[in-house]
Amino acid sequence: xxxxxxxxxxxxxxxxxxxxxxxxxxxxxxxxxxxxxxxxxxxxxxxxxxxxxxxxxxxxxxxxxxxxxxxxxxxxxxxxxxxxxxxxxxxxxxxxxxxxxxxxxxxxxxxxxxxxxxxxxxxxxxxxxxxxxxxxxxxxxxxxxxxxxxxxxxxxxxxxxxxxxxxxxxxxxxxxxxxxxxxxxxxxxxxxxxxxxxxxxxxxxxxxxxxxxxxxxxxxxxxxxxxxxxxxxxxxxxxxxxxxxxxxxxxxxxxxxxxxxxxxxxxxxxxxxxxxxxxxxxxxxxxxxxxxxxxxxxxxxxxxxxxxxxxxxxxxxxxxxxxxxxxx
Amino acid sequence: xxxxxxxxxxxxxxxxxxxxxxxxxxxxxxxxxxxxxxxxxxxxxxxxxxxxxxxxxxxxxxxxxxxxxxxxxxxxxxxxxxxxxxxxxxxxxxxxxxxxxxxxxxxxxxxxxxxxxxxxxxxxxxxxxxxxxxxxxxxxxxxxxxxxxxxxxxxxxxxxxxxxxxxxxxxxxxxxxxxxxxxxxxxxxxxxxxxxxxxxxxxxxxxxxxxxxxxxxxxxxxxxxxxxxxxxxxxxxxxxxxxxxxxxxxxxxxxxxxxxxxxxxxxxxxxxx
Numbered sequence: 001x002x003x004x005x006x007x008x009x010x011x012x013x014x015x016x017x018x019x020x021x022x023x024x025x026x027x028x029x030x031x032x033x034x035x036x037x038x039x040x041x042x043x044x045x046x047x048x049x050x051x052x053x054x055x056x057x058x059x060x061x062x063x064x065x066x067x068x069x070x071x072x073x074x075x076x077x078x079x080x081x082x083x084x085x086x087x088x089x090x091x092x093x094x095x096x097x098x099x100x101x102x103x104x105x106x107x108x109x110x111x112x113x114x115x116x117x118x119x120x121x122x123x124x125x126x127x128x129x130x131x132x133x134x135x136x137x138x139x140x141x142x143x144x145x146x147x148x149x150x151x152x153x154x155x156x157x158x159x160x161x162x163x164x165x166x167x168x169x170x171x172x173x174x175x176x177x178x179x180x181x182x183x184x185x186x187x188x189x190x191x192x193x194x195x196x197x198x199x200x201x202x203x204x205x206x207x208x209x210x211x212x213x214x215x216x217x218x219x220x221x222x223x224x225x226x227x228x229x230x231x232x233x234x235x236x237x238x239x240x241x242x243x244x245x246x247x248x249x250x251x252x253x254x255x256x257x258x259x260x261x262x263x264x265x266x267x268x269x270x271x272x273x274x275x276x277x278x279x280x281x282x283x284x285x286x287x288x289x290x291x292x293x294x295x296x297x298x299x300x301x302x303x304x305x306x307x308x309x310x311x312x313x314x315x316x317x318x319x320x321x322x323x324x325x326x327x328x
Numbered sequence: 329x330x331x332x333x334x335x336x337x338x339x340x341x342x343x344x345x346x347x348x349x350x351x352x353x354x355x356x357x358x359x360x361x362x363x364x365x366x367x368x369x370x371x372x373x374x375x376x377x378x379x380x381x382x383x384x385x386x387x388x389x390x391x392x393x394x395x396x397x398x399x400x401x402x403x404x405x406x407x408x409x410x411x412x413x414x415x416x417x418x419x420x421x422x423x424x425x426x427x428x429x430x431x432x433x434x435x436x437x438x439x440x441x442x443x444x445x446x447x448x449x450x451x452x453x454x455x456x457x458x459x460x461x462x463x464x465x466x467x468x469x470x471x472x473x474x475x476x477x478x479x480x481x482x483x484x485x486x487x488x489x490x491x492x493x494x495x496x497x498x499x500x501x502x503x504x505x506x507x508x509x510x511x512x513x514x515x516x517x518x519x520x521x522x523x524x525x526x527x528x529x530x531x532x533x534x535x536x537x538x539x540x541x542x543x544x545x546x547x548x549x550x551x552x553x554x555x556x557x558x559x560x561x562x563x564x565x566x567x568x569x570x571x572x573x574x575x576x577x578x579x580x581x582x583x584x585x586x587x588x589x590x591x592x593x594x595x596x597x598x599x600x601x
Contacts, residue, residue, distance in 0.1 A: 020513035043425025050416035050479060051431070057472050058438050061449025125345065134336040141347045141587045145353055148579035150533035152551045154573040156558055158358040160565055168355055171371045198350065210388065217500060235380065261442030264535045268555070282444050289448050290540050304445035316441040319433075 062308075068301035078297060090302040097299075098283055099276055107280040110195050110266075111259045115252060122206025122251075123244075127236065129207070130214045140211070147204035155268035158197040159184065162269075163193045184270050187277035194266045194278050198259070205258075206251055213247030214240070246325050253318035260311050281307045356576075358397055359494060360384070360569035369564055383570030391571050394553030397463065398532050402578070404467035405531035406524045409474045413523065414516070417482030420507050427536050432483070435476040446472060446538040454541055461545035469537040474527035485519035486512060522589040525582050550575045 035180070060326040069090050077083035087279035094100060129140050146154060161168050162183035170180040196260040217240065225235045266272060272287060281303055289300030342519055352586045359367075360383045361376035399592060410537040442573060450469050451460070459465035513520070557568045592600045 040425045042420045042422035043428065046415040046419035046423060046508070047425065047428070048432060049412050053412050053475060054431075054434060054438065058441070058446075061453060063449070064452045065445055065449035068448065069600075078452070112340050128342070128345070130337060133335045133342065135339050136342060139342045141583060142346050142348055144583060144587075145350060145579070148529065148583060149353070149576050150535070150551060150579070152533070152535050153356070153576050154352065156554060156568060156572055157352050159558070160359060161352060161355055162570070166368045166370065166372070168372055183350070187413075193412070200349075205350070221416070247412065258438050261444065263442070263444045268535070268558070270449070279380060282442060285448075286444050286536075286540075292541075301448050303446070304442070304448055307442055307481050308445055311436065311440050311442060314435060319436055 030234045033231065052301035065301050065304060068297050069299075069305050075295065078295075083298075086298075090298040091306075094299050094302045096305075099279060102276055103279045103281050103284045103303075106259070106278060107282075108192055109191060110198070110262070110278075110280055111256065112160075113195050113261050114198045114202060114253050118206045118255060119210075119248070119252060121199070122205050123210050123248075125203070125207045126210035126214055126306060127240070129211055138211070142208070143207055146201050146205045151201070151246075151264040152268055154201055155197060155265045158193075158200075158265075159269050162193050185274055187274050190270045190274060190278040194269050197269060198262055198265050201265070202255060202259070206255065209251045209254075210244065211249060213244050213251075216247075217243050245319075249321050250318065250325075253314060253321060256314050257311050259316065281310075353576075354476075356569050356572055359565055362564065362566050369533030371548065382453075383568075384565065384574075386567035387574055389451050390567075391550065391553050391574065394548055394550040395574065397547040398549040398551070398575075400463060400547075401466050401470060402528040402531045404463070405470045405474060406527045408467060408471045409478050409527040410520065412471070413475055413478035413482055414513065414520070414530055415508065418512050420479070420483045422473050422489070422512070423484035423504060423545045430439065432480070435479050438472075439476040443473065443534075443536045447536050451535070451540055455554070461542055463542075463545075463547050465543075466532070466537060466542050466549070469541055470531040470534050471527070473530045474523070475535065478523045478527065481523055482516065482519055485516055489515055506551065518589070521586060525586055525589060527577055566568050 042307060070085060070087060071077075071083040072086045072089065073083045125143070129136050160166075162170075164170065164180060164182045164185060167183070169183065174180060181189055183189050221239060221243070225239045230238065238249075261282055262280070263286055266278055266280060266283045267286060270278045271291075272283040285300050285303035285307060286302060288296050358374070359378055361379040361380055361381070362373065363380045363382070366373055366378060394492065418424060420432060446469070451467075454460040454465050459468075493511060493515070494507060499510050502510065506573075532549075533551065534549070535555065538549050538552050539555065540550065550571070554571050555565075557571060
């Protein structure tokens with residue numbers, strides 16, 4: 001792991017896993033001269049399965065999703081497929097819906113709070129683990145556990161920990177004399193509860209990526225700063241943090257794209273409730289389409305498409321940043 | 329002397345941080361051993377002093393079919409993901425046909441589409457083609473979580489295969505297919521392991537596709553097993569947490585067996601779904 005996410009993969013096949021940078025290698029054109037003729041044909045022959053796959057299982061579902069959002073579907077016309085075309089009526093309906101404002105606001109709060117804490121805690125831990133000490137590699141590996149657990153496992157564990165009467169969190173609070181909090185059942189707290197669980201799940205990702213970024217900073221820079229009399233605190237803010245900016249940008253952007261689509265955690269812990277207090281765009285879209293006995297696929301798909309648009313905007317920013325760093 | 333002492337001080341602090349971080353995992357295990365009558369006890373037992381295996385007995389009795397389905401779905405997803413992504417990556421890394429860059433770009437974009445939204449499109453398609461509530465349908469949907477990531481990872485690995493090796497194969501008269509099968513794949517063993525592990529784990533953990541495309545299926549994965557548990561009997565938390573512990577086994581195995589691959593996968597820009 002000495003080679004971080006943003007260094008281009010050197011062309012040796014010995015231990016390629018240490019320098020995987022999927023995005024970079026996929027974009028960079030570092031190859032030997034292209035062979036014409038047969039190479040072209042063979043190249044596309046090997047790509048054919050993935051092209052068919054992308055068309056059938058990405059493009060087509062997305063097309064169906066857009067189509068859903070532009071028609072007035074009922075359960076019956078959903079099965080028969082003859083729903084009337086209504087243009088952007090579903091979008092207008094969704095935007096005017098009383099849930100839209102709160103859902104958008106909750107998405108922003110959930111995303112910003114998650115990112116801020118995941119990043120701050122992840123960075124602090126990365127700096128802490130950067131100084132190698134006994135057991136540091138093992139402990140760092142253990143930190144990956146929350147990231148690897150199935151989301152339903154972590155979400156249901158947090159649900160039970162945050163249970164009002166029997167949860168361990170309230171038991172700890174009671175021990176220090178704090179009144180029990182209705183974490184999941186109070187409209188004031190449910191959004192924070194799901195955010196806390198999401199922060200916990202996201203810390204490992206931030207830790208690992210930022211740690212690999214720290215490893216990439218040549219140690220002589222630190223030594224030079226130390227010789228110049230900089231304290232540890234100054235070295236971090238004046239040297240480490242600025243040098244880590246590119247990695248930080250990538251971590252935050254990826255985290256953003258990931259957090260926007262978080263659905264499982266919220267749905268399993270609160271179902272977006274109580275009374276929409278923790279509903280985000282993702283859970284709202286799901287509830288419209290699947291959460292009730294009388295599904296409204298059109299509006300559900302419309303909310304979903306708005307979410308895709310948002311994710312894509314930040315996704316494109318991410319790719320731009322990645323590429324600019326690659327060129328630099 | 330001072331250096332050693334400081335190092336120990338750091339280790340101690342590191343252990344405390346890790347313990348705090350992993351407390352929810354410990355708690356899941358603790359609750360899975362707790363007796364029903366102790367479940368609502370306040371303050372709770374911090375250790376499973378009156379440990380019971382009731383919860384695990386319930387898992388054995390009730391969750392077997394769910395676990396089996398998850399295993400099948402996981403393995404199917406791995407097979408499909410490898411079959412689609414390895415040839416594509418070989419082409420992008422070594423054959424480099426014109427237009428390959430556009431395809432890589434599409435894959436990057438594909439990775440960012442929320443699966444809640446994909447689920448809705450799949451639902452519409454599956455409903456009209458009769459694939460709804462089937463295991464193959466779920467495998468295909470789950471593979472969309474892994475294929476873009478797999479192609480990008482494989483491309484990165486395969487770009488690292490020395491060009492001399494490819495040339496030697498060509499001189500010996502091997503065509504593209506032969507080179508791929510006999511040279512590129514064996515050399516890429518490590519990346520195949522990485523991709524397989526992640527594809528399996530993501531399919532095993534998937535809840536979004538399972539809850540939308542397999543809600544009424546005869547064969548449901550373990551994530552739905554837990555979900556039904558939470559919905560139906562929220563009294564038996566030892567059984568729920570025992571199921572959760574069992575459902576976490578693949579993640580634990582992955583971490584123990586392939587820790588370095590996991591870290592590499594995370595750094596590669598894996599966006600967990």
